[in-house]
Amino acid sequence: MTHRLHLRRILLAAGAALPLASALAASEDAAMLKLASSSGCMSCHHVERGAKGPDGLPPVGPAWRDVSAKYRGQPEAEARLTATVMSGSNPYDSHWKGQASGLAMPPNRVAISEADARRLVHWIVGLERGR
Template identity: 60%
Template sequence: MKRHTLLLASALLATTAWAGPADDAAAIQLATNAGCMTCHHIEPGAKGPGGLAPIGPAWRDVAAKYKSVKGAQQQLTATVMAGSSPYESHWKGKVSGLSMPPNKVAITEVDAAKLVSWILALEPASKPL
């Protein structure tokens, strides 16, 4: 059932994805309302505790990391919904947070897919993590 829901969200995304900068305000509002901006920023910023980046990776860094990864849209949408494990953190040593909590109470899967689509469309940072 879960896979079916993700496939449905992906199909809906194909018709509702945000195209780019014109949709920045809508994406930022969605991210703010869902609480994403508490841990993530768009631009890489100042270092946090221990010289590490803020809690979560900057979204331009995420865009750079996943730019050519097949299935990144579905993978990241699933991570937003279910959260991530601190034992499998691929940002370990680069951010101060090691896991992301599940967000299914804060955002719908369709909206998460739209937000992930917008993040992946961002131009990578000039100096990624």
């Protein structure tokens, strides 16, 4: 097989895989949004920045794309964020001041399992801007 023919087959296979990859990503997005909704996460958080609550204030919690941008590439970020989801956060250590109206996240152990929280945090940290 010539190099050119081999390259053409690779490119055709990659092109055929793009719709499948897109469908898988959309399926994962839908699954994670369903998990977040059923666990109560969407009561305080939105995926996109700029969403306002009924009182016109920023959402109680930070937008997940902002969380993704802040923590992407940081070692142990997913473990730290999963621990925060499960145990809550300190109201005196609010690092989202001015971006969210809430001071702290309550513990969520009764709303979501640690395994599901880990999956959701992994998805959040992996969000790309504009996706």
